[in-house]
Amino acid sequence: MVKVLFVCLGNICRSPLAEAIFNHKVHSQGLHGKFTCDSCGTSDYHIGELPDERTIACAGRNNIPINHRARQINRVDIREFHYIIAMDHSNKRNINTLVNRFGKGNQRVYLMREFHPNPDQLEVPDPYYGGDDSFDDVFRILDESIDHFMEHLKSEHNIYV
Numbered sequence: 001m002v003k004v005l006f007v008c009l010g011n012i013c014r015s016p017l018a019e020a021i022f023n024h025k026v027h028s029q030g031l032h033g034k035f036t037c038d039s040c041g042t043s044d045y046h047i048g049e050l051p052d053e054r055t056i057a058c059a060g061r062n063n064i065p066i067n068h069r070a071r072q073i074n075r076v077d078i079r080e081f082h083y084i085i086a087m088d089h090s091n092k093r094n095i096n097t098l099v100n101r102f103g104k105g106n107q108r109v110y111l112m113r114e115f116h117p118n119p120d121q122l123e124v125p126d127p128y129y130g131g132d133d134s135f136d137d138v139f140r141i142l143d144e145s146i147d148h149f150m151e152h153l154k155s156e157h158n159i160y161v
Contacts, residue, residue, distance in 0.1 A: 016070070054132060
């Protein structure tokens with residue numbers, strides 16, 4: 001089973017939305033048992049909290065179920081997950097610091113938009129200080145990036161429906 005971890009700063013906006021989109025695509029493509037995913041943050045700002053209400057509303061507008069409590073990345077994550085997907089450069093640097101501290105495993109650390117077919121930038125913008133339109137923009141970026149990420153995973157791991 002391929003294990004994927006999505007990471008942002010507080011784990012209440014981008015990464016839980018990415019987790020929910022990924023899980024929805026796994027379910028709709030009949031890929032149960034092939035992938036597992038989770039999300040977390042590099043900070044401890046929101047541990048135990050539900051996703052931001054705007055994240056939940058955005059997921060709902062797109063018929064994506066979301067069920068998550070914020071948590072912080074830890075050494076077990078570094079050891080256990082094959083793909084760690086950061087939403088921006090700052091979080092990727094923080095993840096790589098942990099990888100260096102806890103030792104390299106089998107994980108591969110990427111930026112989410114490295115999988116976007118035509119990225120105009122490599123970061124997924126943080127919608128926290130924006131309105132609903134910021135969350136909708138992030139949803140579109142994640143949705144398209146995750147489509148291509150899943151194709152990469154299926155090809156890399158010879159996974160067929």
